[in-house]
Amino acid sequence: MDSFQGLLSGFQVALSFEGIMFVLIGVVVGTLIGMMPGLGPISAIAIMIPLTYGMNPAPALVMMAGVYYGAVFGGSTSSILLNAPGISGTVASSFDGYPMAQKGQAGKALAIAAISSFIGGTVSVLLLMLLAPALSSVAISFGPPAYFALMLMGLTAISSLSEGSTTKALISAVTGFMVVTIGIDPQTGTQRFTFGNVNLLDGFDFLIIALGLFAIAEVCMLVLNRKNRSLSDSQKLGSLKLSKADFKEMSGPVSRQSFVGFILGVLPGAGATIASFISYIFEKKLSKNPEEFGKGSIKGLAAPESSNNAATSGAFVPLLSLGIPGSGTTAVMLGAFLVLGVQPGPLLMADRPEIFWGIIASMYIGNVFLLVLNLPLIPYLAKILSIPRPLLISLVITFSLVGVYSISFNVFDLYMLLVFGIIGFLMRIYSFPAPPFILAFILGGMMEQSFRQSMTISNGNFNIFVCSPLPLTLLIIAFLSFSVPGILNWRRNRKNAKV
């Protein structure tokens, strides 16, 4: 069966009454779960697995997929409105989304996020449909050396994530690296910096750090800056309408980052969080006015939003065509497949085309549902901002605590959330930027592991990084992205000095 026929049969599944109903349930549940800080698609899918016992596999899996991309879609809402990322994939959306909301453009920010997400999601479903079989070879082409080079490439962005002092940005990044080493070292099984505390064996969950450094720190700042709340712009919703100029500004990042996000989503282990960061950095490097980033730039919001949604569909490539789960969420999805008696893998497309294509076709419909559901809701969502500030602050604290508690039902995590909240607050006061910390935390773990895996495989020979084309190319890109801005700066300065 060729792809086109396959897709037609997929639409037959997706457009049946059952199909539409379960897509709808999936995306609604997903959006709601995404909006709650801390509650992510992993727990949502795991909770729903028992509900699907005895269901037809196709609609059940369509629903699970809907929960997954629905959560990534909805996750940006709390990032933008409260600076409390709903899921880890939307941390980067708060960099510019939250400043926009502060400037009284909450409605616009939510609309941009929704439209970028929609386009990112749709473009990547299209790519998934056309390229899934071909891309499965890309997904497995990345060995440990290539992952190391990719992570290094991401890290060169630290300089561009920081405003002001480079030294402070580096200190922040190194601290992130140090924090990520806490826990059991996967390569030797020894404990690092756990001080004999069982609660530290697994290290810190990303959300504890993100909610601490962003949401709790923000709450502290809000309390400190109490004086000017009366004339706060942030309580205004602002116009929902996007002007032609806005669309024009979005179009570049969205069209580029939908592809970037998709490719990074395809790579097992990379996923929506890394994709959103890399896209953000990518656009900042390309931008003519990088200084606008972090202060409410439309591009800075559109890039991660289109990218994280594109990465979500990308993650289905290794799952469906190879049976390889590339992330925690897709691992639970794999469990859901198995429970329903469907084995994802190289033979899925031939054995169960109605499921393979049904899921893909349902994603088109799901993305349309998400857009149609979310756009009219924006004015109501943004009303959150007109809640009196003391109430809002308590709400953010409550949501953050509940969210962190629900990760592993461990009270210790709550203390750690507060500790990171205080660290984040001190970092704000002394103007250490938080994004390099977060970036180092995300990339650092994987970078260390892939480096050490490479070293074991090569018996300690560094040639492994330069002797095959893929890691070499990535390393060259990393080197250029690190050195070119510096050289340009130096030349500009010299010219200025001469004048």
Next chain:
Amino acid sequence: MKQLGTLLFICFTAFILVACNSNNAVDSNESANNSNSEDNVNSEDGGKFEPTQSIEVVAPGGAGGGWDTTAREVVKTFGETGIIDSNMAVINKEGGGGAIAWAYIHKKDDSPYNLFVSSPPIMFVPLNGQSDYGHEDFTPLSNMIADYAAFAVNADSEYNDLNELFAAMKEDPESVTVIGASAPGSMDHIQFIRIAKAAGVDVKKVKYVSDQDGGALTSLLNGSVDVYSTGVAETVEQVRAGNIKVLGITAEERLEGDVLSDFPTAIEQGIDETFVNWRGFFGPPNMDQAAIEYYEEKFQELSDSEEFAEIRKKYGWNEMYLNHEEYTQFLDEEKEEIQTLLDEVGLGN
């Protein structure tokens, strides 16, 4: 200054909230324990144990994992078949590869209402020094199922059976890299070491790489590593697609089923060694004899039921029922053997 005061107040309130939370948790545990011990007294009077309150089954890992699936399926089948009428609930306690859950259950001394699902990591984790509690600190009730390890290579690999692989490893240990999803000293590593040792390989020199981000199979497929040490079920689909070859599995005899029956055991290749990934249920320390007997009987009934046979088939699990006594003996022997292996690889404590 005023602002700072408010800020402190908020932090303080938040800490109080958290602290209250944990206090409550402790309180409720204590009260549960108290009522439990009263029940025990009652049950001893009658000589037979009958649950009078709901039974908590802890899965020491997150939702969707192996422990969680086993616990949920067993609890569901107990309810559906009516083998146990009392209300049973699965609770996830994730963290430290199980250590957090074990510490939690250890506090429920002698309670007959707190079970948990367990498997070889309850030996590996304490032996690697990552938990204060091991299987001997709890009451093994019944083992239910068994899984086996499989060693796979890329379809293009020069190795066609375990003996060819081990011969190459004996000649040049550095030429072969093994990958698995768990840390060195844990299951994927030790199951390979155990078979390799029986084949005469110098296990100290085995090159093992751990990939806990789901990249192990990828690394095998793209040729970064040579051997993938994993569970049998994880290999079936890739074998069917012709991407990988399974050189050997660690069961006593060949498994039943499409594709599965093609996998040769290590034993039939002349390597006299097995490894079982067992899964069963434990209770807290000092569980009452009457309660042990009660659960033994119920688990046996479940294991023999048609409903549970269906579930085993669905997940590709094998039947392996052991009662309290057999189970305890089996576990003690396993642990001793694993300890020897760890010492030999240089990872023992």
